[in-house]
Amino acid sequence: MPAPSSLTVSSLHAGYPGLDVLQGIDLSISAGDPPLGLLGPSGSGKTTLLATLSGEHRPSAGQVSWEGRSVAKLRGKDRRRFRAAVRFVSQYAMTISDPRETVRSRLELAAKEARKGGRTHAVSPAEMLESVGLAERFLPRTMRTLSGGETQRVALATALSTRPEILVLDEPLTAVDPNSRGRIAATLAATIRRLGIGALIASHDVELLQRLCPQIAFLGEGRILARGTLEEVLAHPEHEQIRDLAESAPSAVQRFR
Numbered sequence: 001m002p003a004p005s006s007l008t009v010s011s012l013h014a015g016y017p018g019l020d021v022l023q024g025i026d027l028s029i030s031a032g033d034p035p036l037g038l039l040g041p042s043g044s045g046k047t048t049l050l051a052t053l054s055g056e057h058r059p060s061a062g063q064v065s066w067e068g069r070s071v072a073k074l075r076g077k078d079r080r081r082f083r084a085a086v087r088f089v090s091q092y093a094m095t096i097s098d099p100r101e102t103v104r105s106r107l108e109l110a111a112k113e114a115r116k117g118g119r120t121h122a123v124s125p126a127e128m129l130e131s132v133g134l135a136e137r138f139l140p141r142t143m144r145t146l147s148g149g150e151t152q153r154v155a156l157a158t159a160l161s162t163r164p165e166i167l168v169l170d171e172p173l174t175a176v177d178p179n180s181r182g183r184i185a186a187t188l189a190a191t192i193r194r195l196g197i198g199a200l201i202a203s204h205d206v207e208l209l210q211r212l213c214p215q216i217a218f219l220g221e222g223r224i225l226a227r228g229t230l231e232e233v234l235a236h237p238e239h240e241q242i243r244d245l246a247e248s249a250p251s252a253v254q255r256f257r
Contacts, residue, residue, distance in 0.1 A: 005085055005165035005198075006030040007053060007071075011062035014052045020060060021045040022052070023222035027200070031165035035192060035199035037213030037230070039206070041241055044219045046202045050170055053200075054088050055079075084117025086166040087159035103129070103146075103154055104139040107161055114162035128157040131191045133184045148175035153184065160191060167192065167199040173208060185211045206230065218242055 007029045015021035022045045029036060040046055051057035053064050055071040064071045066082055074082050107125040126136040132153040138146075146154065152175045159167060172188075173181050189212050192199055203209055209216060210230050218226040218233050220241035226233045237243040 005067060007086055007166050007168075007198075007200075008065045009049075009053070009062070010065070012049075012052065012059050012064065013061035014048055014057060014059040015045075021048045021222055022059075024062070025049065025219075025222075025224060027217065027224070029166055029168075029198045029200045031198045032196045033198045034214045035189075035201055035212050037209035037216040038200055038202040038219060039204075039209060039216050039230075039233070039245070040219035041245065042204075044241070045222055046170070046219055049219065050088065050090075050168060050202060053168055054086075055082075080113075080117045082117075084114050084119045084162045085164055086168065087162060087164040088168045088170075089155050089159045089172055090170045099142065099144055101143045102139070103141050103143065106143060106154060106158060107139075110158045110161040117162070119162050119164075123161060123163070128161045129154075131160055131187065132157045133180065133187055149173075149177055149180070152176060156188065160195075163195060164197060167197055167201075169199065169201045169203075171203050171205075172201065173205070174203075181208065182211065188212065 009025050009027040012022055012025040013020045027036070038046060038049070048057060052059055053071070055064070055074060058072050066074070066086060069078070071082065104125050107128050111123075125139055129136060129138055134150065134153050134157070138150070143151065143154070152173060156169075156172060173184060176184060185208055191197075199212075201209065201212055214229065215227065216230045216233050217224050218241075220239060225239045226242060233242065234246055237246055
């Protein structure tokens with residue numbers, strides 16, 4: 001049996017000329033592992049970290065590797081395999097350039113790309129939507145007619161359509177209305193568990209991370225400042241940025257302390 005696919009971050013430094021936003025990050029996300037939450041204030045480096053994980057941003061030191069190879073150096077067939085096996089969903093991921101594009105055509109394109117990346121595909125578009133709490137009646141809808149929350153759910157369905165080994169999600173449910181968020185989070189968690197998908201979920205939503213992630217990594221000052229269950233991280237705020245989070249959202253945090 002092949003070893004589980006892993007996305008590994010080793011002594012990572014990354015940023016911009018003259019400024020390292022990230023300063024020595026170590027993380028590992030493997031297929032089959034429980035989801036890992038990434039929590040941190042604005043400006044802590046979450047966006048830079050996710051861009052470096054995808055290979056869009058090159059590290060200044062250290063590396064991100066997949067199956068033992070540097071992600072930044074993947075090309076051609078290997079790059080296609082990586083993009084099918086490790087799916088990234090940004091909160092800004094669903095750019096709509098064709099006004100005629102439908103939900104069905106978006107999902108079918110994702111399935112085609114999955115096959116090109118060497119991943120078998122036997123999931124219907126309706127099943128893809130069901131995994132994120134949308135009905136089959138959404139398939140003929142054009143993307144431009146969807147609400148922000150519906151668009152975000154289609155983005156998740158598109159990522160899940162490749163049956164990925166690893167998901168990296170950036171604020172995955174920010175546009176979904178609060179009444180639906182808990183139900184969709186439960187469905188997403190069940191899908192991730194059923195398919196054995198490893199996941200890194202970056203979010204400011206403390207309650208979402210509590211629902212989805214047994215372990216949390218707190219990113220601040222360019223480093224992982226604390227790691228453990230959400231309760232453990234928030235109950236022992238040894239760093240100023242963790243204290244600031246607890247103080248800025250007392251009602252959300254109180255239940256975990």
